[in-house]
Amino acid sequence: MSTTTEHGAGPLELLVRQVRAEAAGINAYELVEPDGRPLPPFTAGAHIDVHVAPGLVRQYSLCNDPAERHRYVIAVLRDEGGRGGSRAVHERIRVRDRVAVSAPRNHFALAGGARKVVLLAGGIGVTPLKAMAHSLQAAGADFELHYCAKAPECAAFGDELSALGGHVHYHFDGGDPANGLDIAGMLARPAADTHLYYCGPGGFMKACGDASAHWPAGTVHCEHFKAPTAPASTAGSATAGYIAQIASTGLEVSVDAGQNLAEALQAAGVALETSCQSGLCGTCKVRYLSGEVDHQDYILDEAERQSFLTPCVSRACGELLVLDL
Known part of the structure; x- marks a missing residue:
């Protein structure tokens, strides 16, 4: 995406x-x-x-x-x-x-070409999926929205979601996920040309990710509200210092081992807007011209990662990273 x-x-x-x-x-x-x-x-x-x-x-x-x-x-x-x-x-x-x-x-847009769309919302994760449901209904698309929450009083937008009719399904677990929607069972057999979108808290995201891991590439889409706990980088050189070069001026910024690239650039006087500092929002996304990057964001797809990085969480694996700034 x-x-x-x-x-x-x-x-x-x-x-x-x-x-x-x-x-x-x-x-x-x-x-x-x-x-x-x-x-x-x-x-x-x-x-x-x-x-x-x-x-x-x-x-x-x-x-x-x-x-x-x-x-x-x-x-x-x-x-x-x-x-x-x-x-x-x-x-x-x-x-x-x-x-x-x-x-x-x-960075969580609806993809085209789906015969059917499944929307899975956990708690406040319903917000982007509700907008998707409105768009899908207007387009006459085949879709279903599953809204998982603790209890009816915890589910928002009751009147607006009611207007979507039979597309919306509620699942209340009383605070125990074991009593809620069987996500693994629901996603066990992906139908042809069906796309899945999900959003919610950490445990819900993991459950959806695990249950849909076998779905065809490009049919599963998600958005995190909080950055998951990431495993340690497998790129060994990412722990070493490197130079970030600004292509337009030739300025070289030294980034120490373990230092945040965005902060190093800002400290050197390079204008760079940041927001989430977690690789979730895309505010700081910049193009790079050369260098190997250890990407740690949650928004760029593989195609974008060939040209862009998010300096709030990403860093170089080699000695030099040239930024299109």
Whole structure:
């Protein structure tokens, strides 16, 4: 899946028109242009960066119907065990506030050519899949959305999902995954030309990934909200220092063993925007011209990795990495 920016303009300053309690611990935020102008278009699976507070930026999926040009809707689960972003959204953002957001970006887009689409949502992971369901319904596609949650009161967007009719299936486990959807059984026999999309918390993601490992290449798509615990790099040279060269100026930046490439570039005065620092959002994606890269991101496909890297988590395996900056 390619990562695309869907609008070329700079940051948007949007008005919070509505804050709605959608489910236990989940608020939905409706963002609009203050003067009522149409918003830049987006496609299902896209997300925006939300500037929650000075120095605090978080990524949230757009969960409304992509056909809507008058609003963006995000939904945020308050996570008391998180890094503080969701708590800040719940505590700081109020109706009539102005909020700076990025243009929509999409690294979880619907692929073409599917005869049928299966959407698997775990908890707040329903947000990008809900937008996909709207697009699929508008296209008259054959699809099903399975929404896994603890209990009915934990499931968001009840009225909007009800409008999708028999495409939506709920699975409530009461807090014990063993009582929920049999993911392994459901994905045991992939049907021809069927594509799978899934999103949710870590355990859910692992269950879906394990259950779909045998599906045909290119038919399984996922988006992580948090970076999984990654195994140690198998590229031994990735632990050594190297030089990152800026192609446009010839500037050489020394990156020490274990040092973050993005931070090394920024410390050398190279303009580079970062956000998630986890290889999840694509904000810092840059093209490289030569060098071997140890990719540690979760958004670039193999084709993109031949030309691009995310310096917040990726680094060179050799002595020199030339960046198209």
